[in-house]
Amino acid sequence: MFATLHRKSLSLSLSLLLAGASAGTWAANATPAVDAGTAPANQTAHVTLFLKLHNEAALEDYIRQTVTPGSAHYQQFLTTSQFAQQYGATDAEIARVQSYLRSQGLSSEVLPSHLAIRTSGTLSQFGKLFQTSIHTYVSSQNGHRFHKPAISPQLPSAIADVVDVATGLSSEKVYRPHHVSTPALTALGTPNAKTNALAAKSSGGSSNPTASGVPGQYTVGDVANFYNINPLYKHGVVGKGSTVGIVTLSNFYPSDATTYWSDIGLATKPNRITQVHVDGGAAIDGGSGETSIDVEQSGGVAPYADVLVYDSPNTTAGYVDAFAQAVSDNVADSISTSWGLPEIFNFAALNVTGASNTDTSDAGDLRAFHKIFLEAAVQGQSLFAASGDSGAYDTVRDLGVGTGVGQYTAPLTVDSPASDPFITAAGGTTTPYSYAFGTGPTKSITQESVWGWDYLQNYFDTYIGPGVVNLFSSGGGGGVSVYWHKPFYQAFTDGIRRSQPNQSLVYNDPSAGPTTLLKLPSHFEGRNVPDISLNADPETGYIFVSTVDGGLLSGEGGTSFVAPQLNGITALLRQSTGHRIGLWNPQVYALQNIFGYGWFTPFKSIRAGDNWFYYGAPRYNQGVGIGALDVANLDVFLRSGF
Incomplete structure (x- = not known):
């Protein structure tokens, strides 16, 4: 064969x-982009509202027990409905969010887990809902067109106590x-x-x-x-x-x-x-x-x-x-x-x-x-x-990575x-x-590396x-997260490290010169x-x-x-x-x-x-x-x- x-x-x-x-094939939101004005008002978008979990600390403890021999709940995994009942949003909370979405002319679909509510609508509707203006942007690196809020979106006060985060207002990220x-x-x-x-x-x-x-x-x-x-x-x-x-x-x-x-x-x-x-x-x-x-x-x-x-x-x-x-x-x-x-x-x-x-x-x-x-x-x-x-x-x-105009530094990430x-x-x-x-000698990797x-x-x-x-x-x-803290299962593991010092993402802007976009925290005790x-x-x-x-x-x-x-x-x-x-x-x-x-x-x-x-x-x-x-x-x- x-x-x-x-x-x-x-x-x-x-x-x-x-x-x-x-790199031009896969867009990244760290690249410079030109604001092309307000996005088409009638453009359809999918937005998912993630609801706040109940008893999240208890949930994490239960997860630990499911995979710890000798624990009371070892291998006692939950069904989706059990998760919804114990940790998801309540029926009353969901009904309140759905009612609010209907008042804004938006449909809704609740996941069986009660973890999230999917909704579809126009960019104009979502701009109004989240008190922002959604614009079209064009990446100066690769021409990628996307939309995202021009100013930071705000969760509506009527449901902010139930909703944790909304995804879908931006189409900027394209994963690799x-x-x-x-x-x-x-x-x-x-x-x-x-x-x-x-x-x-x-x-x-x-x-x-x-x-x-x-x-x-x-x-x-x-x-x-x-x-x-x-x-x-x-x-x-x-x-x-x-x-x-x-x-x-x-x-x-x-x-x-x-x-x-x-x-x-x-x-x-x-x-x-x-x-x-x-x-x-x-x-x-x-x-x-x-x-x-x-x-x-x-x-x-x-x-x-x-x-x-x-x-x-x-x-x-x-x-x-x-x-x-x-x-x-x-x-x-x-x-x-x-x-x-x-x-x-x-x-x-x-x-x-x-x-x-x-x-x-x-x-x-x-x-x-x-x-x-x-x-x-x-x-x-x-x-x-x-x-x-x-x-x-x-x-x-x-x-x-590079030091020339239009190039970026490469921090440990x-x-x-x-x-x-x-x-x-x-x-x-x-x-x-x-x-x-070519004419070079034969070299060998002699052990898995x-x-x-x-x-x-x-x-x-x-x-x-x-x-x-x-x-x-x-x-x-591989490396060290600078967002997620070291998890319990790495607490006693030899070789776990903290983040390195002096790590920054710097862009050498053609007009403004070197611009520090992000300074990463030093010695952060993060997930490895x-x-x-x-x-x-x-x-x-x-x-x-x-x-x-x-x-x-x-x-x-x-x-x-x-x-x-x-x-x-x-x-x-x-x-x-x-x-x-x-x-x-x-x-x-x-x-x-x-x-x-x-x-x-x-x-x-x-x-x-x-x-x-x-x-x-x-x-x-x-x-x-x-x-x-x-x-x-x-x-x-x-x-x-x-």
Whole structure:
């Protein structure tokens, strides 16, 4: 099957910045924009009102109990209606909000969870409702047109005691899919037989028949070999009775997934893909390959699980609504997403007119996602998000980096929604392989390492010439949140760090010179990401099928492969244990803190490599988190109730 594979062709200029070269494709709200005047009054928009939770502290405590062996509510997950009754808005509160919306000529739809109310109307109506004027803006960087409030919106006083945040007034944010192609001039070379044999040994010496064994052409079978999944397959654990959910911002061709599974010789449950189009659904566009990856990987790791795909338009409103729908439906046992933006793009300093450049309060979107993730956790739904592909400098893929006019600095930042403490952040590694370029010597990665392409950068600088190729800062996303505080499950974890000092996002304005847009807090005791990592380096990457991208591709990677792989692994664990797994983080951190690393534990420490700032270590590190998995061992611990 692999004889027909081809490397995806990418143009590579002398100043290539792998992700930054396409930064104009994905708009970011930190970029300068020109006010084009009042937006069309009759333009339709979807706005979701997130209601205030009741007893949020009690909710978080209950979530902890559901995943703590010996607790009174261990594995006693709630239904959607139980969540609504115990923590959602009351019927009276909802009726009051609906009545107010009707008085403004707006329709409303209440989620069964009582967490949010969706409403549709014109920009004119919403401008009046939130006491603002909604304008059209045009990005000076890439021409992206969007609308957003010209002045900070205000919640109506009549419902401000019930409503926490409204999403959808702005269409500015366009999220990025977290997958990366290997640069066209970086030859894979000949795989190193010794190191690949060591990788097979580390997975129990077993071989999956759907594996290729070829770096850059790996399949889900290779994932099974690397991370010791095969023992579950041998016992008939293939995801039966489980449902994986995908939240995505591009529609796709389901035939891509079935073709992929068929081409690698994987037997799967037939007719198992169901699509749910939220807010009118997403387009089939340049991001459709991401959705194909998510379905192929999650459904490939768990070949007999059902697959639910929630797609929505690529805006904050669409993203939030798709997640809210997936969680409120409460059909998927686990859900992954491979889209995100830098956490700092949510801060008031970059969104609220007149805000100080030190204002790191949330403009609303982080809180909206957080409420949804809390509901998912108490319902036992495991959530996974790709941690990003720009190493420790998450803004680089969106904004680039430089000191010239019209360029930005690159502060140490993390990706959202992966930075939320109630979702598992999926990071990236490089598995052992050998590589060579041109007349340069063959080099080898001899142990699984933190994924960061500075190892290739050093090679190019040495054997091609300094500065000829620029790969900064491609690698597995990781670092310290400067919004979310350190969660309870990281309190006793060796290696947890605080934010670094002197980090700022500065734009070199053509007219005003260097302008500090945001100063990040120093030594902030924040949530550390990622949590768990698997192979994500495109050089040791994967094949996948995407009609939009031309069919069968190889040399593909990014943390967008890891999030759905963890999703599929959860479906296997769901079948094996006989119950939902729930929020991974408290469980895996407790296991690592107690049992550490070793042949019998669920984790493999990643001691080599870096993501351009954070280095591998025999403990938690911000390059890979706890480390990589031994899935069979994790299954044993979960079935035993550790």
